[in-house]
Amino acid sequence: MGVIKFKIHTEFDRMRTGLVRTKHGNFRTPVFIPVATLASVRGLDNRDLKEMGAEVLLANTYHLHLRPGDEVIRELGGLHRFMGVDLPIVTDSGGFQAFSLGFGMEHGVGKIANNIFLEGLKDDFESKDFSEKWAFVNDRGVKFRNHITGEMIELTPKKSMQIQSNLRSDIIFAFDECTSPLSDREYTEIALERTHRWADECLESYDREQAIFGIVQGGEYRDLRERSARFMAERDFDGYGIGGSLGKSKKDMLNILEWVIPILPEEKPRHLLGIGAVEDLFNCIERGVDMFDCVAPTRWARRGHLYISPTEGGNPKNKFRIHIKNAKFRLDNSPIDRNCDCFVCQEYSRAYLRHLYVSNEITYFRLASYHNVYFLLKLIEEIRSSIENGTFYNLKKKWLGY
Numbered sequence: 001m002g003v004i005k006f007k008i009h010t011e012f013d014r015m016r017t018g019l020v021r022t023k024h025g026n027f028r029t030p031v032f033i034p035v036a037t038l039a040s041v042r043g044l045d046n047r048d049l050k051e052m053g054a055e056v057l058l059a060n061t062y063h064l065h066l067r068p069g070d071e072v073i074r075e076l077g078g079l080h081r082f083m084g085v086d087l088p089i090v091t092d093s094g095g096f097q098a099f100s101l102g103f104g105m106e107h108g109v110g111k112i113a114n115n116i117f118l119e120g121l122k123d124d125f126e127s128k129d130f131s132e133k134w135a136f137v138n139d140r141g142v143k144f145r146n147h148i149t150g151e152m153i154e155l156t157p158k159k160s161m162q163i164q165s166n167l168r169s170d171i172i173f174a175f176d177e178c179t180s181p182l183s184d185r186e187y188t189e190i191a192l193e194r195t196h197r198w199a200d201e202c203l204e205s206y207d208r209e210q211a212i213f214g215i216v217q218g219g220e221y222r223d224l225r226e227r228s229a230r231f232m233a234e235r236d237f238d239g240y241g242i243g244g245s246l247g248k249s250k251k252d253m254l255n256i257l258e259w260v261i262p263i264l265p266e267e268k269p270r271h272l273l274g275i276g277a278v279e280d281l282f283n284c285i286e287r288g289v290d291m292f293d294c295v296a297p298t299r300w301a302r303r304g305h306l307y308i309s310p311t312e313g314g315n316p317k318n319k320f321r322i323h324i325k326n327a328k329f330r331l332d333n334s335p336i337d338r339n340c341d342c343f344v345c346q347e348y349s350r351a352y353l354r355h356l357y358v359s360n361e362i363t364y365f366r367l368a369s370y371h372n373v374y375f376l377l378k379l380i381e382e383i384r385s386s387i388e389n390g391t392f393y394n395l396k397k398k399w400l401g402y
């Protein structure tokens with residue numbers, strides 16, 4: 001242990017700010033981590049990301065294993081070298097894909113039943129027929145159908161550790177089985193026991209040059225979540241992920257955090273996997289979450305949804321977004337958000353972005369992605385400051401109205 005160091009700066013109720021030190025630089029917490037699914041944050045390059053203040057990136061183990069192949073990346077010197085990036089990199093375990101390819105895809109649900117949060121894969125899969133089963137889970141690991149070639153491939157705890165070692169990321173996740181909000185208690189418990197055995201297998205075989213986070217599972221069931229949190233807390237992980245099905249509503253998700261977080265060791269960072277809506281950031285940070293990753297800002301950008309702050313009319317109901325295609329923006333000479341100091345908002349109007357969007361211009365994707373990622377990075381920065389100077393609740397009220 002000790003490849004990364006986490007230092008807490010300020011504690012305020014259950015919230016805290018801190019700093020994570022890695023070999024590839026430091027990042028402050030709470031942090032929003034842009035997702036580079038295929039070793040690229042869609043639509044943006046490293047200069048964009050550095051300029052907008054991204055401090056850490058997350059890449060997907062499953063995707064990179066299939067393409068270009070983790071051994072290719074190892075051969076080329078690891079992910080940092082391959083991507084030409086000198087920021088800390090986190091990789092996920094590949095386990096979430098067992099869920100999104102298998103049960104999740106079959107039932108068309110995401111991490112929260114009412115909110116589709118299928119990360120990374122949905123775009124690839126929109127054209128496919130899901131009547132066929134895409135993933136099989138047993139105690140050894142998960143068998144997937146490779147979505148590119150159609151071949152069956154197997155992912156086990158040991159293999160996930162090997163792939164992440166080849167990728168040479170700074171922070172890795174233990175291999176887990178991610179259940180769906182539609183999984184019953186009986187199945188959730190079986191998956192939980194499996195995840196626990198896998199966690200121990202990962203601790204035996206992971207690359208000691210990397211920091212490893214364990215993942216708390218247990219679905220929406222309080223006793224299972226608490227059992228999982230205790231199991232993980234007893235092991236010497238460098239940090240903890242909270243993963244899997246986060247219940248059937250946002251309220252369920254917040255309950256899960258209230259059960260789990262008090263059990264996890266105070267001095268280790270906590271990462272809520274795959275969540276990143278504006279309202280969630282406030283509510284989850286308030287309950288002690290330090291790290292978030294989500295494809296939402298770039299995915300929403302590509303689909304025409306751009307973030308706006310409360311003074312531009314952003315609120316929990318419209319999810320702090322406008323849809324740029326709306327005809328009312330045709331003659332709108334104002335920027336996306338007058339409070340945003342990103343270069344897109346300094347230089348371009350809503351009318352121009354709307355024109356690029358409806359014309360399907362490639363430039364639109366970069367500008368929209370830039371604004372959306374920048375927006376979340378600045379919001380997190382503002383939240384961090386508010387924790388440090390004791391004004392978090394004022395800021396939250398200003399944004400969420402409660």
Ligand SMILES: [Zn+2]
Nearest residue numbers: 340342345371
């Ligand atoms: Zn902007």
